[in-house]
Amino acid sequence: xxxxxxxxxxxxxxxxxGILVVNFLIIQAAPGGPVEKxxxxxxxxxxxxxxxxxxxxxxxxxxxxxxxxxxxxDSKYRxxxxxxxxLIKELEKQYGFDKPAYQRFFLMLKNYVxxxxxxxxxxDKKVIELIIEKLxxxxxLGLWTTLLVYLISIPLGIKKxxxxxxxxxxxxxxxxxxxxxxxxxxxxxxxxxxFAGGSYFDFFPLRGLVSDNWSELSTLNKIKDYFWxxxxxxxxxxxxxxxxxxxxTKNAFLDEINKQYVVTARAKGISEKKVLYGHVFRNAMLxxxxxxxxxxxxxxxxxxxxxxxxxxxxxxxxxxxxxxLGRDYxxxxxxxxxxxxxGLLLKLISDLTYVLIDPRIDFExx
Numbered sequence: 001x002x003x004x005x006x007x008x009x010x011x012x013x014x015x016x017x018g019i020l021v022v023n024f025l026i027i028q029a030a031p032g033g034p035v036e037k038x039x040x041x042x043x044x045x046x047x048x049x050x051x052x053x054x055x056x057x058x059x060x061x062x063x064x065x066x067x068x069x070x071x072x073x074d075s076k077y078r079x080x081x082x083x084x085x086x087l088i089k090e091l092e093k094q095y096g097f098d099k100p101a102y103q104r105f106f107l108m109l110k111n112y113v114x115x116x117x118x119x120x121x122x123x124d125k126k127v128i129e130l131i132i133e134k135l136x137x138x139x140x141l142g143l144w145t146t147l148l149v150y151l152i153s154i155p156l157g158i159k160k161x162x163x164x165x166x167x168x169x170x171x172x173x174x175x176x177x178x179x180x181x182x183x184x185x186x187x188x189x190x191x192x193x194x195f196a197g198g199s200y201f202d203f204f205p206l207r208g209l210v211s212d213n214w215s216e217l218s219t220l221n222k223i224k225d226y227f228w229x230x231x232x233x234x235x236x237x238x239x240x241x242x243x244x245x246x247x248x249t250k251n252a253f254l255d256e257i258n259k260q261y262v263v264t265a266r267a268k269g270i271s272e273k274k275v276l277y278g279h280v281f282r283n284a285m286l287x288x289x290x291x292x293x294x295x296x297x298x299x300x301x302x303x304x305x306x307x308x309x310x311x312x313x314x315x316x317x318x319x320x321x322x323x324x325l326g327r328d329y330x331x332x333x334x335x336x337x338x339x340x341x342x343g344l345l346l347k348l349i350s351d352l353t354y355v356l357i358d359p360r361i362d363f364e365x366x
Contacts, residue, residue, distance in 0.1 A: 019340050024101075024105050024333070028101055115128060116128070121330065131316065135315075141299070141308070144234050145299050148234065149245055154249050154285075156242075157249025178243075182239075184237050185240075189310065204228065210229055214226075241299060252288060253284045262275060265279055289350060316338075319335060320335040
């Protein structure tokens with residue numbers, strides 16, 4: 001098993017490399033960028049200056065306009081007409097675009113090995129500091145939501161499989177259909193309107209992970225305050241995420257219950273509880289566990305994005321989204337690197353969990 005773990009760890013390297021290469025090429029081909037953003041701001045200021053001159057006298061306005069046009073250049077950046085070429089070169093140097101793309105990529109890889117992601121273009125902070133600052137919010141949402149989803153969905157799915165076709169199965173299927181049909185962010189809005197001072201009750205806070213006076217609270221009150229703030233976001237994400245796992249668990253158990261080895265075990269007089277949890281559970285749970293990494297990553301970095309926005313929770317999902325919109329490339333690639341690394345490590349943990357549940361699986365022989 002140690003050999004298999006080491007092989008999987010070494011395979012993480014080319015996987016990370018491939019993902020970074022593809023995304024680096026996409027980013028380079030995408031229009032816009034930090035240099036264009038500054039150029040647009042400069043052009044806007046120039047227009048304001050020209051308009052201000054025009055109110056004081058036509059001759060001064062013409063002089064200002066002629067000065068701008070005299071700096072016309074054939075730069076590769078859109079909207080750069082009238083901008084001093086030396087200024088554009090200075091901007092390229094500031095944002096690291098004075099080097100060819102391949103040099104920038106290999107320099108990025110060299111720094112990433114040391115977990116040096118550089119500094120944000122716009123936030124005056126190191127990327128690693130931003131990630132560490134936002135990580136507790138995303139981890140809190142992803143971890144507790146995933147834990148509750150599994151704790152609810154697995155027992156519910158097993159119960160539905162055992163009582164397939166009964167009233168219990170029919171009534172709970174209605175809840176599952178609602179969970180399928182309505183996205184989590186709509187539940188979040190409903191919960192805010194109902195319980196966070198929207199129109200009815202004001203039981204829960206509307207924003208933040210903790211209260212402003214959190215550092216002054218006792219340990220017990222800190223824990224209470226933490227879960228008080230997380231209650232509505234996590235509830236919205238659990239309601240939106242438990243349906244698919246419940247049906248996956250039910251279908252996996254139904255498939256195993258109808259197999260011959262279960263019929264044989266029952267014929268031998270083995271109790272129904274031992275058949276269900278001693279034989280069926282181990283086999284049926286393989287497919288459920290295989291989806292854990294994808295479920296966690298989806299909850300952590302996709303489903304939580306709108307929840308973070310709605311409840312003003314400043315996490316990694318929101319950080320990456322804003323960085324992509326603002327072309328803050330160090331934050332984009334730093335977040336991508338962390339997301340991918342966490343996902344690959346979770347996939348390895350998932351495979352190792354296979355062995356714990358079903359010792360018949362031996363990855364070392366593969």
